[in-house]
Amino acid sequence: MIAIDFEFQQWQWQYQISTTFFICVILPTLYYLYSKYITKSPNNYNKLESPLKVTIPIPEEARPHWKGKRLYPPSIKLDEEPDKIQSYCPATGQYLGTSNVTTREEMDEKIELAKHAQINWASSDFSIRRKLLKTMSRYILENQENLARIACRDSGKTKLDASMGEIMVTLEKVNWIINNGERILKPNQRVGPSNFLLKFLKSAEVRYEPLGVVSAIISWNYPFHNLMGPIIASLFTGNAIVVKCSEQVVWSSKWFIKMVKECLKTCGLDENLVQLVYCFPNDADYFTSHCGLNHITFIGSKPVAHAVVASASKQLTPCVVELGGKDSVIVLDDVKDMNALNSVILRGTFQSAGQNCIGIERVICLPKSYEKLCDIFTKRIKDFRLGSDIDQLDEIDMGAMISDNRFSQLEDLINDAVSKGANLVSGGKQFQHPNYPQGHYFEPTLLTDVDSSMRIFHEEVFGPILTLIKARDIDEAVSLSNSTEYGLGNSVFGSNFTIINDIANRLHSGNVAINDFATFYVAQLPFGGVKKSGYGKFGGEEGLTSLCNCKSIIMDKPYLRFFGVQTSIPPPIDYPIEDDKKAWNFVRCLNIAGYDPRIWAKIKAIKTLAKSGN
Structure with a gap:
């Protein structure tokens, strides 16, 4: 008995050792070998795909302590030279350079080179x-500050705003496509016919083929991200791209395109896959109606759209149109951490001086949260510091706007609201910076007691103005949110997920x-977005496939092809x-056999088909 027990314990000990060895050594080894040599996943490390080192010196204007001449007054247009675009820093008024507009002949040439x-x-x-x-991702990661400084110099924003709104989102897009792009664009097997007979005969799939030469007409508020996003998606889908940048950010756009071309060149690829054009509106129609463009992504305002x-309709060129918004944040009374929430709202309202297509334009609160946020915002907004943090040693919270051509419009909206009962708590006018009087600064503004009778409730602000709106209950909050012509994005904050999820379903917007x-x-x-915020999608799977011709393929099942069997026209319906x-x-029996759910009806129909098909 003792011997048997000893043998059992010895066996148990050996079993535990072998099991531990299998789990800790054998399984990890097998998994490593499987991952490295067997699977074909694009996520696996592949030396052939290793990023290459790219070195591009940044322009002097983006370096610390650069001293450039200031323009009095700064303007992108030169009266004496209407075919040139003048670039300058919106935060300081410093001159960045002058560029000749892209002529129509040059547009033709660039589109042809891309083709x-x-x-x-x-x-x-x-x-x-x-x-x-x-290779692009590696360069961006290793040169974050340089890229941020270039974007800041041409747009007037802060480095932090550039890091969050330009660099992080670009890195996310490029790495997301690296990890998922091939899976999305591989031939997509479909379920095939619902016909009972045809499902055994036919297989179906969708193949995603590049459109050719696509274009992106992009806004100035995010000069790096808005330019890189379409380029990354277009190149990965096998397209060439011609980007039309805003005339407000020609200086930085030229350098960013230079960076992309250097990455192409370093990888041994054709630099002509990416082209840049810029012009004033009088030549924009020529570009958008060009027969050489197979797709247009437009990011901008409704009037320009x-x-x-x-x-584009002259050539039937398909378009994705992303326009502005009047995005709302709905705040319920059961929000637990109001301090965390108010920081989110401030970031969503004042990042890039409020020049965000999905920036927070309306804060719609239930009564208790309204009072709390009024108190918090009143204290915080008045302490905002304005300036150019790539030039100043001081801490800066908000940068400049792209130009001063909308300041009077912003002041009109504020004055209209105040005349109808709104309370101007702080801000409300242009800010004269003591160090940069040529800079385009507008005071961070807080308006409370805003309601739907005021223009600022309905019209897109695209500036640093926070508006607080009180709603009696959830139904009124949802109604207020949906009551503008826009429908780009919204946010909902509360503690009861069932309630806030229901609110999300009731909001008329493309994103919540x-x-x-x-x-x-x-x-x-x-x-x-939806409504007047545009149509079509970019980003994600839909963004990639929208840049492709989704080609539908129907074919005989593989086993039929193996035996040399092909689809043919049955004798009863052959001509003559x-x-x-x-x-x-x-044909009647063919439909019954294919679609009638009754088994006996199918059997009778198939029997008839067999007889009549001879």
Whole structure:
């Protein structure tokens, strides 16, 4: 008995050792070998896809302690030279350079160069495309401050705003596509026919093919991200791209395109895959109606979108149109951490001086949260510090606006609201910076007691103005949120998920964040609006596939092809029709056999088909 027990214990000990060895050594080894040599996942490390080192010196104007001449007054237009665009820093008024506008002949040439380069790129392997994107990602990661300084110099924003709104979201997009792009763009097997007979005969799939030369017409508020996003998606889908940047940010756009071309060149690829054009509105119609463009992504304002879409319709060029918004935040009374929430709202309102398509334009609160936020914002906003943090040693909270051409409009909106009962708590006018009097600064503004009778409730502000609106209950809050012509994004904050999730379902917009703000880009979801905020989507899976021709393929099942069997026209319905009644009965029975849910009806129909098909 003792011997048996000893043998059992020895066996148990050996079993435990072998099990531990299997779990700790054998399984990890097998998994490593499987991951490295067997799986074909694009996420696996591949030396052929290793990023390359790219070195590009940044412009002197973006370096610390740069002293450039100041313009009096600063303007992008030169009266004596109407075919040139003058670039300057909105925060300081410093001159950045002058560029000749892209002529119509040059547009033709750039589109043709892109078209020629795309021919080979269309059939490039996904591993080559990933290597390019990894090279871009590595450069961005290693040069974050330089890229931020370039974006700041041309847009007037702070480095922190550039890091969050330009660099982080671009890194997310490029790495998300590296990890998921091939899976999304591989041929997509579909379920095939619902017909009982055809499902055994036919298989179906969708193949995603590049469109050719696509274009992106982008706004100035995020000169790096808005330019890089379309480029990254277009190149990975096998397209070439011609970007039309805003005339407000030509200086930085030229350098960012130079960076992309250097990445292409370093990877041994054709630099002509990416082109840049810039012009004034009088030549924009020529570009948007160009027969060489196969797709247009437009990011901008509603009035300009009307012209873009009308022009593109001349060539039936498909468009994705992302316009402005009047985004709301609905705050319920059961929010637990009001201090955390108010910081989110301040960031969503004042980042990049409020020049955000998905910036917070309306804060709609239930009564208790309204009073709390009024008190908090009154204290915090008055302490905001304005300036250029790439030039000053001081801590800066908010930068400049892109120009001063809308200051009078902002003041009109504020005055209209005050005349109708709103309370101007702070701000409300242009700010004269003591160090940079040429800079385009507008005071951070807080308006309370705003209601739907005021223009500022309905019209897009696109500036540093926070408006607080009180709602009696949830139904009124949802009604107020939905009562503008826009429908880009919204946020809902509360503690009861069932309630806030129901609110999200009731909001008329393309994007909703629950207990968060505008993290759609970070999640790489399809992005776009409804109503007058535009149509179509970019970002995420839909953003990639929208840049492709979704080609539907129907074919015989593989086992039929193996035996050499092909689809043919049955004799009863072959031309010339020999017997009309027999032909009709054949098709009738074919429909019954294919779609009638009754088993006996199917059997009878198939029997008839077998007889009449001979």
